[in-house]
Amino acid sequence: MRTHGMSRRHLLQATVGAASVLAAPHIARAAAAPLVIYDSLDFVGKAAKAFSAKTGIATNVVEQGGTGGVLGKIAAEGDKPQYDMVWLEGSAVMERMAQAGIFGAHADLAARAAYTKVGRSLVPASAMFLPVTASTTGITVNSKKLTPAQYPKSWSDLANPDYAGAIAAKDPNLSGPAFQWLAGFFQAMGEEKGKALLLQVLTNKALSGLPSGGTVNKALLTGNAKLAITQDSATFGKIAAGEPLVSLYPTEGVVATPSSIGISARTTQADSCHQFVSFVLSPEGQAAMLDGDDSDFFFAPIIEGVKAKPGRTTDINFLVLDNAAAAKNETAWKSWYRENFVP
Amino acid sequence: MTIGGAATSLGVVSLFVVLVFLPLALVMGQAVVPDLMDGHWPHLSLAGLEHSLGNARSITAISHTVVLSAIGAVSATVLGALYALMLARSNVPFRAVLRATPWLIFLTPGYLKALAWVLLMSPGGYLAQFGLLPEGWDTAFFSLNGLIFVHTLNLFPMACFVIGAAMSGLGSEFEDAARTVGGSARQAWVKINLPLLAPAVVLAFLSIFAEIASDFGLAATIARTSNFGLLTYSIATAIENFPVDFQLAGSQALVLLAMLCSVLLLDKALRRQRRVRLITGRSRRPRIYDLGLWRWPVAGFGLLVSLLSVWLPMAAIIARSGARTLGQGLAASNMTWRYLDQALTLGQPANQALLRSLWFAGLTAITCGVLALLLAWRLDQGGKALRQIVLAMAVGAMAIPGVVMGLGYILLWDRVPGFADTGIYGTWKLLVLGYVSHGLPYALVVVLPAVGQISPNLIDAARLHGAGATTRMFRIIVPLIALSLVTAVLLVFARSVFELPISQLLQPTAGAPAPSVIVRLFGNDNDGLGSALSLLAILATGGLAGLLWLAARAAGRAVWGNGFDSLGGMPRSG
Numbered sequence: 048m049r050t051h052g053m054s055r056r057h058l059l060q061a062t063v064g065a066a067s068v069l070a071a072p073h074i075a076r077a078a079a080a081p082l083v084i085y086d087s088l089d090f091v092g093k094a095a096k097a098f099s100a101k102t103g104i105a106t107n108v109v110e111q112g113g114t115g116g117v118l119g120k121i122a123a124e125g126d127k128p129q130y131d132m133v134w135l136e137g138s139a140v141m142e143r144m145a146q147a148g149i150f151g152a153h154a155d156l157a158a159r160a161a162y163t164k165v166g167r168s169l170v171p172a173s174a175m176f177l178p179v180t181a182s183t184t185g186i187t188v189n190s191k192k193l194t195p196a197q198y199p200k201s202w203s204d205l206a207n208p209d210y211a212g213a214i215a216a217k218d219p220n221l222s223g224p225a226f227q228w229l230a231g232f233f234q235a236m237g238e239e240k241g242k243a244l245l246l247q248v249l250t251n252k253a254l255s256g257l258p259s260g261g262t263v264n265k266a267l268l269t270g271n272a273k274l275a276i277t278q279d280s281a282t283f284g285k286i287a288a289g290e291p292l293v294s295l296y297p298t299e300g301v302v303a304t305p306s307s308i309g310i311s312a313r314t315t316q317a318d319s320c321h322q323f324v325s326f327v328l329s330p331e332g333q334a335a336m337l338d339g340d341d342s343d344f345f346f347a348p349i350i351e352g353v354k355a356k357p358g359r360t361t362d363i364n365f366l367v368l369d370n371a372a373a374a375k376n377e378t379a380w381k382s383w384y385r386e387n388f389v390p
Numbered sequence: 391m392t393i394g395g396a397a398t399s400l401g402v403v404s405l406f407v408v409l410v411f412l413p414l415a416l417v418m419g420q421a422v423v424p425d426l427m428d429g430h431w432p433h434l435s436l437a438g439l440e441h442s443l444g445n446a447r448s449i450t451a452i453s454h455t456v457v458l459s460a461i462g463a464v465s466a467t468v469l470g471a472l473y474a475l476m477l478a479r480s481n482v483p484f485r486a487v488l489r490a491t492p493w494l495i496f497l498t499p500g501y502l503k504a505l506a507w508v509l510l511m512s513p514g515g516y517l518a519q520f521g522l523l524p525e526g527w528d529t530a531f532f533s534l535n536g537l538i539f540v541h542t543l544n545l546f547p548m549a550c551f552v553i554g555a556a557m558s559g560l561g562s563e564f565e566d567a568a569r570t571v572g573g574s575a576r577q578a579w580v581k582i583n584l585p586l587l588a589p590a591v592v593l594a595f596l597s598i599f600a601e602i603a604s605d606f607g608l609a610a611t612i613a614r615t616s617n618f619g620l621l622t623y624s625i626a627t628a629i630e631n632f633p634v635d636f637q638l639a640g641s642q643a644l645v646l647l648a649m650l651c652s653v654l655l656l657d658k659a660l661r662r663q664r665r666v667r668l669i670t671g672r673s674r675r676p677r678i679y680d681l682g683l684w685r686w687p688v689a690g691f692g693l694l695v696s697l698l699s700v701w702l703p704m705a706a707i708i709a710r711s712g713a714r715t716l717g718q719g720l721a722a723s724n725m726t727w728r729y730l731d732q733a734l735t736l737g738q739p740a741n742q743a744l745l746r747s748l749w750f751a752g753l754t755a756i757t758c759g760v761l762a763l764l765l766a767w768r769l770d771q772g773g774k775a776l777r778q779i780v781l782a783m784a785v786g787a788m789a790i791p792g793v794v795m796g797l798g799y800i801l802l803w804d805r806v807p808g809f810a811d812t813g814i815y816g817t818w819k820l821l822v823l824g825y826v827s828h829g830l831p832y833a834l835v836v837v838l839p840a841v842g843q844i845s846p847n848l849i850d851a852a853r854l855h856g857a858g859a860t861t862r863m864f865r866i867i868v869p870l871i872a873l874s875l876v877t878a879v880l881l882v883f884a885r886s887v888f889e890l891p892i893s894q895l896l897q898p899t900a901g902a903p904a905p906s907v908i909v910r911l912f913g914n915d916n917d918g919l920g921s922a923l924s925l926l927a928i929l930a931t932g933g934l935a936g937l938l939w940l941a942a943r944a945a946g947r948a949v950w951g952n953g954f955d956s957l958g959g960m961p962r963s964g
Contacts, residue, residue, distance in 0.1 A: 083816075083899050089914060092739065107899040112906070112913040115630025116894055122634040123800040125427060129816045129899065144632060191717070220627045253532070253617040258610050259913035268717040269514035270615070281915055289724075290717045341916050385627065386447065390619035 081105035082319050085117050086134040087223075088306055089343035090336040097335035098326045104319050113259055114140060114223030121149065131314040132323065134179070136306045137223030138169065139230050139373035145175035146374060150309035153177065156321060160328040166349030168367050169305045178305035179327050180336065180346035182280040183363060184228035186295040192273045199274070201298045202236065205248040212251040215263045215272035218389055220381045222259070224278045224304045229380055230373035231302020231366055238376075242383070249388050256389030260342065267292070278304065283359045284342035296363060303365035306346070398768055399776050405761070406780060409827040410787045413798025416806070418647070421640030427801060438637030443645065447619065452645055455603055455621040458534065459649070462541040463599035469542055469695070470549020470594060476692055477550075478557045480679050483689050491696040492547030496881060497932045498703060499888035499905075500544050501607025502924050505912060506703035507531075507540055508611055509710055516706055519719045532616040540612060541602050543699035548601065549594035551881070555840055555874050556590035562677040575679075590839055596653055597835050600789035603646055606891060621646055622791045629797055643794045650789040651782070704928075711921035729922035740907055740923045747887050747904035748930055750818060754825040755883035761826070762833035762878055766841040767867060781838070784831035792828060796895030799824050816899045824892040829882035836881060840874035841867065869946070876942040880935045887931045 084091060084106060095106040111117045114135050121133065121144065128149070135141060144150060154174035162170065162178075169178040186205070188198055199205055205214060219226035233241040249255035254272050257263045260281045266272040268290060282294040308327070310320045326332040333353040337344055347361045348354065355361050416426065421439050423432045442448060476482050477489055498506075510517050511531040517523040531539070564586070568578040609620040621642050628638040681688055709720055711729050718724040733740045769777045787795070803815040814820045844867065852862050868875065893905040902910075904927050911920030 081899070087910075107901075109897055109899050110902060110906075110910060111894060111897075112910040113630070115627075118632035119630040119634055119797070120800065120895060122632045123797050123895075124804050127804045127810065129804065140632065147633075189717070218627070221630055251617075253615050257614060259915075261913045261915040261917065262611070262614070264915050265508060265512070265716065265917075266615070269509070269512040269518075271513055285715070285915065289715045292717075342914055381631075389627070390614065390617045 080316070081107040082131045082316060082323060083107045083109060083129060084132045084134055084323075085109050085111070085121065085130040087111045087114050087117050088134060088136065089341035090339060090346075091134055093335045093338055094327050094332055095323075097332065098323055101326065101331070102322055104322065106323070113221055115221040118144075118223075128311050128313055130311055131316055131320050132308055132310050134306060134308045135223050136182070136304055137227040138171065138176070138178070138305055138307060138368055138370050139227055139377060140223045141176040141307045141309055142171065142370035142374040143377055144309065145171070145173055148312060150175040151312040151314075151317075153310060153321070153324070156324050156328075159325065161351040162328075163349050163351055165303065165347075165365055168365075169303060169307075169349065171370055176307040176309035177324060177328070178307045178349060180306045180333075180343075181303050181349050181365065182224070182278055182306075182346050183296070183301040183304055183365060184224055184231075184276060184278050185282075185301050186274055186297060187267060187277045187279075187282045188274045188293045188295060189267050189272070190291045190293050198293070198295060199297070200295075202232065203244065203299070204297075205274075205276075206244065210248075210273060213254070213271060213273040214248055214251070215254040215257060215266040215270075215275040215277070216249060216388070217260060217263055217277065218256040218258055219384050220256075220389065226377065226381065227302060227304045227368060227373075228276065228278075229384060230376070231368050233376075233380070234302065234369055234372070235299050235366060246387065252388060252390045256385070264290075264292075278342070279360070280345040280347075281342040283345040283356070284340065287340065287345070287356070287358055294360065296360075300364060300366045302368050305349070306343075399773075402765060402768055402776065402780060405765075406783045409823070409830065410783050410795075412806075413795055413802050413827070414643070414647075414787075414790060415798075416801040417636065417794050417798045418640045418644050420636035421644050424637055427636075427805060439641050439644075442638045442641035448624070448642065451619045451621045451624045451642070454618055455646070456649060458537055458541070458618075458620065459599045459602040461534075462538050462545070462602045463595050465538060465542040466545040466598045467549045467553075467591060467595045470546040470551075471553045471591060473546060473692070473695065474550045474554035474557055476688060478554055479677065480681050480685065480688065482681065482685050482692060484693060487696060488689070488692045491692075491700055492550045493880070493935065494700045494932070495544065495547045496884045497928045497935070498700070498707075499607065499885075499890070500540075500605055501611065501890060501909070502707065502888070503540060503544055503703045504608045504611040505917075506706040507536070508615065509706045509716075510702065511536070516709060516720065532612065534616070534618060536612050536616060537608055537618065540608060541605070543695070545598045545601055546695075546699075548597055549591075551836060551877055552594040552597070552839065553587060553590045555836070555877070556587050556843070558873075565677060593835060593839065596650075596785055597788060597832075599653060600650055600785055603649060604789050604791045606791055606793060622793070625791055626793050629793055634797070639794065639797070643790060646789050646791070647786055650786055707921045707925055707928075710917050711919075711925050713918060716917065726918075729918040730925070732919055733922040733926050739902075740904075740911075740919060743902050743904045743907040744923060744927055744930065746818075746901055747893075747927065748934065750822055750825065750903055751883050751886035751931075752934075753822050754829055754886040755879045757822070757826050758829040758833040758882040759875060759879040761830055762837040763841075763863075763868070763871075763875060765830075765834060766837045767863070769838065770841045770844075780834075784834050787827065787831045788835075792889065792891030793895065795828060796824060796892045799827075799892070799896055818898045818900070821893070821896045821898055821903065824896045825886040825889055828889060828892060829886055832885060833878035833882050836878040837871065837874050840871040844870055872942060872946055876939065880938060883935060883938075884931055887927055 082104060084095060086108060087110060091110060092108050095108050099106050111120065114137060117135060118140065152174045157170045157174045157177055165181060166178055169181065186199055197209065199207065217225035219229045236244060254266055257266060260278060263275050263277050264281065264285060267275045279294045282292050285292050308324055310317065314320055328350060330350065330353055333348060333350050337356055345356050345359045347359065347363065420426045422434055422436060424435055424438055426432055482488065509515050511528055513528045564582050565578040568582055604622060606622045606626060609623040613620050613623065625639050625642045628635040712725050713720060714724050714726045732738050735741055769780055799820065803809050803820055848866060849862055852866050857865065888905055890905045890909060893903045897906050904923060908920050908923050
């Protein structure tokens with residue numbers, strides 16, 4: 048009986064062993080499934096590559112042309128998300144997704160990061176998304192079309208008749224940074240006053256609701272625009288390439304536009320996601336994100352000890368957006384902008 | 391109908407239901423069933439539809455889309471018909487350049503041409519830099535005029551191919567018969583040829599109308615800069631948001647589909663003549679008209695069309711791919727090889743994206759060619775109702791913006807049980823399936839008229855001689871419509887290499903195809919690399935298409951001898 052019992056145990060062990068062997072490829076495959084990151088930023092590919100090289104954890108970067116494209120894909124996937132992380136610019140759009148329960152909270156990661164003062168101020172109380180870089184939206188001038196004496200100094204200056212019909216802007220309905228600017232503009236100016244000023248300033252619909260930073264810069268460089276309300280990282284990228292542009296920061300203040308990562312509440316690879324976020328918040332990860340010439344590489348660092356690319360202004364007095372107010376008013380403000388400034 | 395016939399019909403309809411109907415229904419259905427995907431018990435509501443369509447913006451976008459699509463379709467169809475006539479029936483010189491032009495146009499997607507024309511026609515653009523932009527032309531261009539101009543130049547090849555294929559099948563025997571009984575050439579054309587060509591003309595018009603109505607490339611560039619709101623742009627803004635405004639997107643997509651259905655129904659009501667079988671295997675070579683001295687102005691017109699539709703936009707893209715900055719213009723100091731080098735270097739993301747796209751497009755083109763051939767043959771043999779249903783769905787699919795189709799594919803393959811369980815969402819397989827859904831209607835539009843012109847007598851004769859179905863297909867049907875089939879495959883290949891919205895929405899997690907990368911580069915203001923990648927994609931697509939074309943021609947000549955006509959691809963018996 049004893050022998051028989053042993054045989055049974057051996058049989059059981061053998062069965063479990065065989066099952067383990069059979070299951071092993073599946074377990075291994077599940078463990079090795081690449082981290083999927085949805086984003087619309089130039090530097091994410093570089094950061095992901097450096098992370099994979101360091102950790103051996105594979106990553107798949109699904110990069111869209113703009114924030115809108117990522118948002119549409121996330122919305123369409125609904126309760127069957129295919130991403131582990133989302134990395135976008137604009138805290139307002141991230142807040143809205145956080146409120147929809149898309150991201151999990153990761154206060155521990157935020158606490159461990161070596162944020163600068165500005166960086167720390169951009170971490171939301173919920174810790175559902177973590178800022179990684181910053182930029183802002185200011186005024187960009189084509190120096191071949193305006194002399195320095197003609198440059199505006201404030202948002203209010205844009206109402207100057209000299210600029211009538213010659214101001215380009217991105218459509219906040221399609222761009223996270225553009226909505227961040229609109230929400231920050233209303234926060235700085237007051238909603239009613241801000242709306243009244245924009246109605247005075249953005250008088251040419253052919254320029255006031257452009258779909259991307261690329262179209263805004265084309266309007267500024269070869270089109271009818273003399274100046275543009277646009278993201279400063281894009282401007283510094285163009286200046287570095289030799290374009291005749293100047294970046295200006297209005298005296299009323301400019302709102303910080305962080306690029307932030309949110310970890311999906313439904314991810315099955317939380318540990319790997321944590322490793323990824325820790326990496327991009329480290330000087331090593333930030334170095335990978337500075338290794339390029341496209342617009343997004345010209346960010347303002349918010350991690351201690353990290354220097355921006357040469358030529359990029361960093362001494363900016365950033366306003367921090369009230370994400371909750373921006374998220375609450377997002378639909379109404381976007382709709383108002385579309386009705387007034389988009390053909 | 392036999393059981394086999396019924397099963398085949400069911401298969402044909404099922405294919406279109408999965409490829410086209412279900413994805414569209416999931417998006418458009420939300421116009422009237424707002425909680426369709428929410429997991430609740432769905433309820434019908436017209437409130438969203440009323441709200442979405444009742445405002446002034448929507449009405450303006452709808453009216454703009456109708457006006458642009460109608461005028462653009464007329465102008466492109468007329469230009470395409472004239473161009474086909476010039477190539478098929480005249481002794482115009484410079485034939486090689488003129489014949490290559492429609493193909494070269496298809497190698498450049500609309501959104502790239504739109505960008506090229508923005509670079510050319512902007513107040514500080516390339517033409518202005520060379521002093522070639524007369525005062526006020528930029529303002530005139532960035533309006534409805536410019537949109538019609540670019541759409542016409544971009545889409546006339548579609549009419550040229552469809553009408554040209556019908557002309558080649560027409561031969562000249564009807565014309566000769568008319569002349570033997572005293573009719574003039576003009577009378578033969580007005581009373582015989584044009585009515586016989588009318589179905590092809592209408593098909594071309596409908597296809598182009600659908601193409602313009604569903605275009606996003608020009609809607610997001612020239613139309614935006616012209617303050618000319620269009621439906622597709624409005625749909626895109628509704629979709630590219632969180633949460634997606636499904637009611638607005640669905641309502642406006644419904645409007646687009648309704649437009650097309652109206653045109654189809656109108657066509658059906660107006661045109662009730664019998665179908666005419668033109669390919670008998672005995673048709674004579676078409677009569678070539680000697681234009682005399684008029685051949686030079688006609689060639690000049692053809693070359694001008696070629697210059698404006700191919701060479702000028704291509705020059706702008708080449709210039710931008712070699713220019714370091716936009717603002718410094720075309721000065722020698724501003725020139726660089728950097729972008730082309732990046733796009734050419736193996737392992738660079740841009741190069742990887744290009745190779746991926748060529749592979750995906752090749753797979754799509756072969757799949758669409760085979761499916762279109764089988765479908766066309768089945769539809770030709772099947773009942774009128776089946777033909778109408780499939781044709782309506784095919785043209786409808788062409789009218790639906792890729793962004794709506796792509797969204798529908800996400801909803802179907804990621805969220806609907808059964809489809810989601812296949813696990814193909816997020817992989818290249820779904821991307822290729824999306825390309826097939828978008829490419830198949832185009833392949834069908836090219837192949838169906840060709841199959842429809844084959845005389846049943848030819849097939850009956852083969853059957854009586856003991857030829858089986860496979861033999862009939864490969865020894866008779868395929869050789870008879872060889873050119874149309876190759877045209878369809880090349881057309882789908884070129885379209886798929888540059889298909890944008892589906893590439894973006896169904897981008898495989900393992901790596902992006904070229905269109906997503908190109909548009910991202912343009913959107914993120916990296917036009918130089920975007921142009922370089924576009925240029926290489928055009929050259930690679932052109933090279934591969936040229937090789938396929940030469941192989942098809944060589945095969946045609948091997949089978950039929952030198953009588954294989956390179957325009958019509960028709961075997962000649964004498």
